[in-house]
Each structure stands twice: as C-alpha cells, then as structure tokens.
Amino acid sequence: MSDTTNKVQRPLSPHLQIYNLPLTAIMSISHRITGVSLTLGMLIVAAFLIAAGSSEAHYNLVMIVASSKIGLIILFLWSFALYFHMFNGIRHMFWDAGRFLEKDQAMRTNYVVLMFAVVATIVTWLFGCPYISEIISEVK
Amino acid sequence: MSENKYKDSFATPLKKAKGLGSAHDGSHHWMMQKVTAIIITPLIVWLIWSIIGLQGASYDEFRFWLAQPANAVLMIILIFSVLYHAVLGLQVVTEDYISSEWFKIMNIIGQKIFIMTLGILCIFSILKIAFTVGV
C-alpha cells in the first residue's frame, strides 16, 4: 500500500456531513446499522433458548422481561429492523443479479422496500401484540 | 493505511506494489453472505410466526414446543445460519471502519469467539431440551 501521510496541508473536499443524504444513501447505511443491531437482537433469541435449557426460574425471568412494556418496545423495533434488513437484503440480491440498478429504479425500489417493511411490521403486531385489543378499543 | 514495509527493501517492484496481496477469500465470503441470507429468509418468517404463537408460554409449554423434532431442527439451522451470516457481516463492517491493523484483527477474532460460543450454547440447549423433554 502506498504511503498516505499528508505532508502538505491541502484544502479538503467537502465530506459526508456537508451533504443532504439522498434516500438511497440513508437506506444503504440503514442496512448496515440494522445488520449490526440484529446481531445484538439475536441475543434475545439466545437468551430464551439458553434459559429454557437451564432452569424454570431463568426462563421465567427472560419471559417477564421480554413481555414488559420496555421488552415489547425492543421487540417492536427488532421486528421492524428485521423486516427492513430482510426486504432490503432481497433487493441487494436483485442488484447482484444486475437488476434495478438504474438510478430511478433504485429510487422506486426504496419505497417498495420501506412499504413492505412497514406493512409486515404492522401485520405482525396486529397478530402479535398482547395489548392490541385494548389499543384498538381505546382508539374507538 | 499501514506503512509500506517494502518501500526501502530489496523487494522487486512487483512485490512492492502487491504487498501481501489478496487473501483469495473475498468471493467466497461474499457468496456465503448471500447463501446464508437466502437460507434464513424463510426461517426468519417461521421464527416470527413461532414467537407470536409462543407469547407468554410457560416453561413447560416452551420446552414442549422446542422438543418437537421439526421445531428443534429448524431452530438449529436458523441459529447456525444466522450466526454465520452475522459473523461474515460484522467482519466486513469491522474491516471498513477500523484502520489499526492489530485492533481490527483482535476485533474480528473476538467477534468470532463470542458468536461461536453463543451458537454452541444455543444449539446445546436445543439438543438438551429435544432429548430430555417427553414429546
């Protein structure tokens, strides 16, 4: 690799924080952020498996934490991150196959990925939220 | 960027340009990232579906569910392929952002040890439940 030490202080070109990031760029970095967060999210699944293999007290503790309000909020964020990463990952593989690479297609598929992620999250929680009937009756 | 240690040595110009060269592993890494992604997509749908069904499950209910052969096997495949996918992914992120060579390598090794341990604990627990709970 070449020697990159700067000997002359030349002016720098504008860097990342100067630009107003286009949606495509935000989606790109979000794939990375969700990838790393989902790795942490797997600790939730691991906690259930390991606790269930360990003892009833451990299992109950994990279940109580996961079913608490904060636990449910984390699970909600986890589900959205997962769906976003999954649908964007599917788009990644279309890109790898040479599809949807034009700028306007990339822009349109941004919205497709987001729409799928939002709808999948909503459907999941319509089935999966223990408070959903209370929330719906309150809204009515 | 690391210093070019071949700069003032007797190495040939070709060696100076190539340095240590390619690890010859890049396309396999990339391919396995996609292969694991394809494997886990249906498994993730199954996982979320299962979690919804297991809300508030008691200790016995959960263990009974996990002891079903289909559930145990799917869960093992899921844990293995998701953690494999995560190791590959985290390595790329680390390589992109950490420039200090030794810190980067220690990070990647640390991630691998941590995730491998986690995976072994999970799979051991699944097998333990599958083999001890009466179905």
Ligand code: HEM
């Ligand atoms: C809990 C599950 C998952 C975890 C922990 C996870 C983790 C990660 C991580 C850490 C990365 C690296 C990010 C980067 O290099 O910027 C990544 C990349 C990727 N993930 Fe996942 N992921 C998960 C699920 C999925 C699923 C279900 C898909 C399905 C399509 C998927 C598709 C991809 C693809 C295609 C890449 C490569 C992106 C690229 O080439 O830049 N992932 N994942």
